[in-house]
Amino acid sequence: MYPRLSAQDVLLCDSCETFSLQCHCELCQINLCTNCVGKHLLDLSKRHNVVPFKQKKPTPNYPECPKHADKHCELYCEKCDVPVCSICVSNKHRGHILCNVLKNLDSMTQRLQQDLEELETRIYPRYNEMSSDFQTEKAQIETNYRKLTTATDQQGEILHQEITAIVNQRKSEIEEMKTKHMAALEKHTGEITHSITELKQIILNLKTILKSNDISLISTYKSRNNELRRLPPQVRVMLPSFSPQKIKTDQLHEMFGSLSPLSISTEEHGDTMKSPEAVSSPPVKPLIDKPRLIATINTGYACRLHSVRCLDEDQFWTCGENITMMLLNLQGKQLESITIKSGDRPVDIAVTRDGYLVYTDYHFKTVNLVKNKQIQAVIRLQEWTPLHVCTTSSDDLLVTMLSLDETQSKVVRYAGFTETQTIQFDDQGRPLYSSGYFKYITENRNMDICVADGKANAVVVVNQSGQRRFRYTGHTKKPFNPRGITTDSQSHILTADFDNHRIHILDQDGQFLRYIKNCHLRAPLGICVDIRDNLFVVELDTAKVKKIQYLSTQC
Known part of the structure; x- marks a missing residue:
């Protein structure tokens, strides 16, 4: 039974439906006015627990049983690690260790809270840090490539018209390397950005689950923290260098200088993040x-x-x-x-x-x-x-x-x-x-x-x-x-x-x-x-x- 709403949206007593509610019986799950509390407590067949309405606990949101219609899973099978209803107990879970599903809720919620805390305070900041490092590295790359271009220009000025074609060719090579380098970094930056977006969504979902108090959602939650602790690979690039040569007109292409090849590779983080519970074992030191x-x-x-x-x-x-x-x-x-x-x-x-x-x-x-x-x-x-x-x-x-x-x-x-x-x-x-x-x-x-x-x-x-x-x-x-x-x-x-x-x-x-x-x-x-x-x-x-x-x- 739910209290009716008056024209002023005042919640009324479930018993008399006349006066505004002020109390709540947690055993019977009904709302009462002060006039009806005494009558309610006259029923000595039950151990009523009447509290002020503002102190009432939220009604447990038991998940529906997927196998038995109109049944809710109020029990939890510790052996099978699943919520079960009363019919499930008599069928497949006879003799198993059972407890009230709410008793298991606290530990499950705590695990979710720990995952959320680790995502917010450790994993997500590290991804942000990596993204920031990429931006810094890109700025340094711009500086390095500008130096290469300047060195090429200086060599070209010495050779004047005869070397113009070679100068342009080297610039083109540098630009191509730079483009590939930037493309590799942009690709990794995009992957990091995608991961950050995914992390934000996971964090938002976890907060929603925790706020909803929905046992079904909490029970089916699967942690991805182990997966996300392994940070994306880092980009390792061997920057090209310019080696000028003394100019001999008949060997301009060879003596102008060469660029070392651009090398782009990835390597796994040596400092893959550990879970908060992971503690490395120190070497044994006897007394x-x-x-x-x-x-x-x-x-x-x-x-x-x-x-x-x-x-x-x-x-x-x-x-x-x-x-x-x-x-x-x-x-x-x-x-x-x-x-x-x-x-x-x-x-x-x-x-x-x-x-x-x-x-x-x-x-x-x-x-x-x-x-x-x-x-x-x-x-x-x-x-x-x-x-x-x-x-x-x-x-x-x-x-x-x-x-x-x-x-x-x-x-x-x-x-x-x-x-x-x-x-x-x-x-x-x-x-x-x-x-x-x-x-x-x-x-x-x-x-x-x-x-x-x-x-x-x-x-x-x-x-x-x-x-x-x-x-x-x-x-x-x-x-x-x-x-x-x-x-x-x-x-x-x-x-x-x-x-x-x-x-x-x-x-x-x-x-x-x-x-x-x-x-x-x-x-x-x-x-x-x-x-x-x-x-x-x-x-x-x-x-x-x-x-x-x-x-x-x-x-």
């Missing part, structure tokens, strides 16, 4: 029996140090209990320094994929980006205070936070400085993290998010979706006090045990492997690894940074 202290760097800080982040294998950023962050080399020489405007020390630092420094400011409740020595607050918080920060493989930011009343903690993901994910509770609604301050954070190669929760005396690891994987609470009877945390190319998790003056090394599933404790560590706090898997450790009280080798270089 060495006795970690080796490579260097001890005196940072020159007059105060205690908290954090270290490698810029490369020879340079690293540090911060501590003052308002200055310093970039140092392995000899302890200061290469750069940044002073915080707020007058309060930074809590933690991170380095983006482009090499820019990021730091958290507890006083102003901001996350800040340092670019060309200019400080910009890119994230501003109100009810929460930022603590520790790290960058991810996709260049997102992960930030641990503490509520202003210091009773709650959470992890927030930012993509392009826009909040995209909050991780705070487990599947039972229990807090994942304690309400303490020390919560160093890192991302593992398998996309797990690892937090060293100092107050909870545990390393808490969740997967990319924020679901808890495990908690590591130490390997000895002594109290475990984790602070800094990092991961390496082997997906090891390393955490600094502050009170016990050692580093714990775990595998990606939380199994203890061994300690690093023979390098005279004193109160280790912040840690990180460089691109060669060397470990950098900050000692809080000595203000020293120690570089340690703990993996074998033999693969």
